[in-house]
Amino acid sequence: MAVTDSTREKIAVNIVDTLKQTITDDTRPFTIKKVVREPVIINDLAATSMPLVFVQSANETREDTTMGGSAITRMGTIDFVLHIYIKSGSRDTDRNTLLEIIDTALEADRTRGSNALDTQVIDIALITTGESAPYASLAITVQCEYCFTKGTS
Amino acid sequence: MAFADNNDLLNLNSSIFEHEVQDWTAELTRAENDILRKIQAEWYNKRYNNDNWDPLNLVEAQWTQATMYRAIGYYIMPRLTQWRTDSDAFQEQMEFYQARFAEEMSDQFAIGIQYDYNEDTVIDESEEYYNQQDRLWR
Numbered sequence A: 001m002a003v004t005d006s007t008r009e010k011i012a013v014n015i016v017d018t019l020k021q022t023i024t025d026d027t028r029p030f031t032i033k034k035v036v037r038e039p040v041i042i043n044d045l046a047a048t049s050m051p052l053v054f055v056q057s058a059n060e061t062r063e064d065t066t067m068g069g070s071a072i073t074r075m076g077t078i079d080f081v082l083h084i085y086i087k088s089g090s091r092d093t094d095r096n097t098l099l100e101i102i103d104t105a106l107e108a109d110r111t112r113g114s115n116a117l118d119t120q121v122i123d124i125a126l127i128t129t130g131e132s133a134p135y136a137s138l139a140i141t142v143q144c145e146y147c148f149t150k151g152t153s
Numbered sequence B: 001m002a003f004a005d006n007n008d009l010l011n012l013n014s015s016i017f018e019h020e021v022q023d024w025t026a027e028l029t030r031a032e033n034d035i036l037r038k039i040q041a042e043w044y045n046k047r048y049n050n051d052n053w054d055p056l057n058l059v060e061a062q063w064t065q066a067t068m069y070r071a072i073g074y075y076i077m078p079r080l081t082q083w084r085t086d087s088d089a090f091q092e093q094m095e096f097y098q099a100r101f102a103e104e105m106s107d108q109f110a111i112g113i114q115y116d117y118n119e120d121t122v123i124d125e126s127e128e129y130y131n132q133q134d135r136l137w138r
Helices: A006-023 A091-107 B004-011 B025-047 B060-080 B089-111
Strands: A034-036 A052-064 A073-087 A118-126 A135-149
Touching: A006 A034, A006 A052, A006 A073, A006 A091, A006 A135, A052 A118, A073 A091, A091 A118, A091 B004, B004 B025, B004 B060, B025 B060, B025 B089
Parallel strands: A034 A052
Antiparallel strands: A052 A073, A073 A135, A118 A135
């Protein structure tokens, strides 16, 4: 039997695709250059690959929303952590600019291509405090709520 | 005329387009201009009247390899490196390709510069100019 992507995976793919679309927006003087789902070693990156966003599927809680029967509907609340890495001479400003770009892009479709009920940016945190110039990083936590049928998540 | 293009670069270095830059034409053009300047200064001007210099009389394929090495070593890798004090993979590649460029230029000068002086679109034996270098290219 063929295994299809879970809703969780489809949401992750949608977030990555949404962020990648911002790369081609040449109306902005500063924008994301690369979106990845695998961790990167910043020192090994090309200068042309930054700003970079590393998307990571993170914690999730799940609960039943129906009772009985074989096809129980469940609700999941999943966090995606978007790690942003910047190399710049105006790090704080650029970090805020990227946050705005990401927030705006994700807000355009809160259903993540009809895979989620809602999407919200719920937390913004520095990954490392006191980073040395010219690098800067930021972790943006995006929370998605979605429903799925038990056994087909 | 173009001594080398993006496809030539891809054949030489398969990861060259993995760094969010999809077109290296500007770097190839700068490399080509460098090479034309070197050929003119180091060979043509010493042999002929530089008023008659026409780069279109050169054979493009002879300088493809050198153009790629020059572009990667002097223009592309410097754009990619983060210029860390303890070096990175891009700085190492920069040194590697700069050395290949020096070798390639010396070799091409030694085996003979093909220049269609009479502009008949044929390079005969008398139009291959040997110009052995005693100096290192940098």
